[in-house]
Amino acid sequence: MVDIVLVYLSLAPWLGGEVVYWWSLVQVLQSTMF
Structure with missing residues (x-):
């Protein structure tokens, strides 16, 4: 899910x-995850 957010930020x-x-x-x- 975090990867999706990062892609969103980059776009x-x-x-x-x-x-x-x-x-x-x-x-x-x-x-929270790590």
Whole structure:
């Protein structure tokens, strides 16, 4: 699932603030899975 989010981020760098939000979400997911 994290890979899908990363692909989404790479395809939508123009979101600006949204990218920061999603990146933070990825960090949380990684901290919970690993």
